[in-house]
Amino acid sequence: MKRFWEIFGTSIGCKAVMAVTGLLLFLFVIAHLLGNLLVFAGQDALNDYAAKLQGLGAGLWIARLGLLAIFVVHIYAAFRLTRINALARPEPYQKEESINVTFASRQMLASGLVVLLFVIYHLLHFTLGVIDSGAFGRLDAKGRHDVYAMVVQGFQNPFLSLTYVFAMVVLGLHLWHGAPSLFQTLGLKHPAWETCIRRTCQTVVALVVLGNCLMPLSILFLHESFTSK
Amino acid sequence: MNFTLYIWRQRNAKSKGKMVRYRATDISPDMSFLEMLDKLNADLAAAGEEPVAFDHDCREGICGTCSLVVNGVAHGPQRATTVCQLHMRHFKEGQEIWIEPFRARAFPIVRDLVVDRSAFDRITQAGGFISANTGPAPDANSLLVPKEEVSTAMSAAACIGCGACVAACPNASAMLFVAAKISHLAHLPQGQPERRRRALSMVRAMDGEGFGNCTNHEECEAVCPKEISVRFIAEMNRDYLRAALTTAEPETAS
Ligand code: HEM
Ligand code: FES
Numbered sequence: 001m002k003r004f005w006e007i008f009g010t011s012i013g014c015k016a017v018m019a020v021t022g023l024l025l026f027l028f029v030i031a032h033l034l035g036n037l038l039v040f041a042g043q044d045a046l047n048d049y050a051a052k053l054q055g056l057g058a059g060l061w062i063a064r065l066g067l068l069a070i071f072v073v074h075i076y077a078a079f080r081l082t083r084i085n086a087l088a089r090p091e092p093y094q095k096e097e098s099i100n101v102t103f104a105s106r107q108m109l110a111s112g113l114v115v116l117l118f119v120i121y122h123l124l125h126f127t128l129g130v131i132d133s134g135a136f137g138r139l140d141a142k143g144r145h146d147v148y149a150m151v152v153q154g155f156q157n158p159f160l161s162l163t164y165v166f167a168m169v170v171l172g173l174h175l176w177h178g179a180p181s182l183f184q185t186l187g188l189k190h191p192a193w194e195t196c197i198r199r200t201c202q203t204v205v206a207l208v209v210l211g212n213c214l215m216p217l218s219i220l221f222l223h224e225s226f227t228s229k
Numbered sequence: 230m231n232f233t234l235y236i237w238r239q240r241n242a243k244s245k246g247k248m249v250r251y252r253a254t255d256i257s258p259d260m261s262f263l264e265m266l267d268k269l270n271a272d273l274a275a276a277g278e279e280p281v282a283f284d285h286d287c288r289e290g291i292c293g294t295c296s297l298v299v300n301g302v303a304h305g306p307q308r309a310t311t312v313c314q315l316h317m318r319h320f321k322e323g324q325e326i327w328i329e330p331f332r333a334r335a336f337p338i339v340r341d342l343v344v345d346r347s348a349f350d351r352i353t354q355a356g357g358f359i360s361a362n363t364g365p366a367p368d369a370n371s372l373l374v375p376k377e378e379v380s381t382a383m384s385a386a387a388c389i390g391c392g393a394c395v396a397a398c399p400n401a402s403a404m405l406f407v408a409a410k411i412s413h414l415a416h417l418p419q420g421q422p423e424r425r426r427r428a429l430s431m432v433r434a435m436d437g438e439g440f441g442n443c444t445n446h447e448e449c450e451a452v453c454p455k456e457i458s459v460r461f462i463a464e465m466n467r468d469y470l471r472a473a474l475t476t477a478e479p480e481t482a483s
Contacts, residue, residue, distance in 0.1 A: 003473075003474075006473075007470075007473045007474070010432060010433070010436055010469075010473070011402075011404075011432065011435065011436050011440075011442045011443075012432055012465070012466050012469045012470065012473075013469075013470070013473060014442070015442055015443070015466070016466070016470055081442045081444075084441055084442055085399075085400035085401070085402070085441035085442055085444070087334060087439070087441075088333060088334050088335070088400055088401035088402070088439060088440055088441030089332055089333055089334065089399075089400070089401040089441070090334055091246075091332055092332070093298060093301060093329055093332055094235070094237070094248050094327060094329060095235075095300060095301040095327040095329070096301045097300060097301030097302050098301075098399070098446075098448060099302070099397075099448060099451035099452070100446055100447040100448050100450070100451045101399060101446045101448055102446075105444065105445065105446045106399065106446070108444065177445070180445075181444070181445040183463075184445050184459070184462065184463050184466070185443075185445065185466060186466065186467075186470070187463045187464065187465075187466035187467025187468075187470060188463070188467075189460065189463040190460070190463075191458070191460050194460075
């Protein structure tokens with residue numbers, strides 16, 4: 001553990017921690033999306049999946065705490081690195097021109113903070129039932145927690161739906177730079193693979209954003225096709 | 230040709246600087262950027278004003294001493310070119326030209342456009358070398374190195390240590406420089422015995438100088454007069470992490 005803290009205290013070590021936690025969060029985001037796409041398979045499929053997750057009991061809590069720890073470490077590393085970077089150039093250029101910098105690469109902290117706010121909002125909405133509490137905590141015909149009805153009712157609200165869409169686009173922005181970047185940070189890159197890594201990462205990111213936006217948007221505009229029993 | 234120049238003037242490390250407007254007149258399109266500044270300085274001296282201090286030495290793109298940010302770009306608008314090799318024909322008649330020093334906490338301003346880049350020397354001293362005992366020269370070709378490795382080592386060794394990577398990086402990170410120095414030796418057999426120690430010590434020295442951290446904007450690669458690739462940053466990260474994770478005495482901190 002001493003070794004870990006020593007490495008974490010260095011520039012490259014801290015960046016590596018950032019990249020590993022970012023990768024784990026990215027994988028979580030993919031898994032989370034694949035599960036939630038069951039909303040398109042109907043009420044039974046989604047509620048069954050939700051019940052299985054709930055049925056994990058202690059396992060669910062271990063996963064939640066692990067995820068929380070990863071998230072906190074990622075954010076801590078983000079602030080640490082950003083602070084060092086800001087201190088490294090105390091006097092700004094009077095005139096500055098960039099060549100390779102992109103909007104996504106420059107806005108990593110801002111896009112990350114939007115994602116953080118969204119995660120809090122999302123937990124208040126679907127996990128704790130604070131937002132849109134009318135739809136929360138109902139049971140379906142088989143006595144399971146009716147996640148399907150909650151999601152379908154929630155996303156018929158244009159404000160809620162569009163908030164999700166916005167947040168997902170921002171997450172996409174974060175990962176557009178972050179996903180290929182993590183390979184560079186971890187040294188898992190070679191000129192022969194560079195283009196392949198970037199394209200694959202950005203395709204996955206685009207699909208993640210698309211999939212995540214498809215759920216609120218299709219419910220918002222086509223809610224007649226989402227029927228509960 | 231004639232130009233309107235905005236040049237950063239600062240008396241010394243402690244004082245506050247500001248951009249000052251000058252006219253550069255009767256400039257030949259065949260003059261280099263530094264010759265244009267020489268002409269300006271001659272005119273300033275003739276008028277009894279203080280000439281502008283700027284760094285230069287070889288003026289042929291090999292020493293890495295010249296260090297200007299021209300119109301917001303380190304070494305100016307011409308790719309793969311040091312500012313001493315940049316010619317005035319690349320500018321438009323009457324154009325406004327902004328000239329600033331390389332800006333980073335680790336490169337304190339000495340005067341006007343001159344900055345102190347001794348941080349790079351200290352990083353190199355920390356590990357950018359091989360230890361060879363003296364003795365008779367080894368037989369020719371007793372140490373075989375594949376052509377591809379030689380070329381890669383050479384493209385890293387092309388670094389002239391000018392610091393444009395730091396100047397261009399939004400985070401003032403020195404990682405392209407340090408990566409070039411580490412990779413240059415890591416691709417050669419002579420660099421192997423000290424490979425781990427080198428990565429650990431040079432990264433530690435870099436962190437100690439107050440540079441920022443790479444966030445993979447790749448701005449450094451775009452301005453590097455020797456076109457050093459960011460692939461070397463990936464290689465440095467790999468070398469460093471392997472050494473830090475698996476060396477018995479990591480010495481990452483001290
Ligand atoms: C689901 C949530 C998130 C995911 C999937 C994610 C993913 C990533 C990935 C893959 C990277 C690239 C690491 C690298 O360049 O090596 C990254 C970098 C970064 N993240 Fe996140 N992140 C998330 C949340 C956040 C949050 C909440 C913040 C801010 C408070 C944040 C701030 C940053 C910053 C500033 C960087 C840039 C670090 C650098 O380039 O050195 N991220 N993130
Ligand atoms: S003065 Fe030597 S590289 Fe420009």
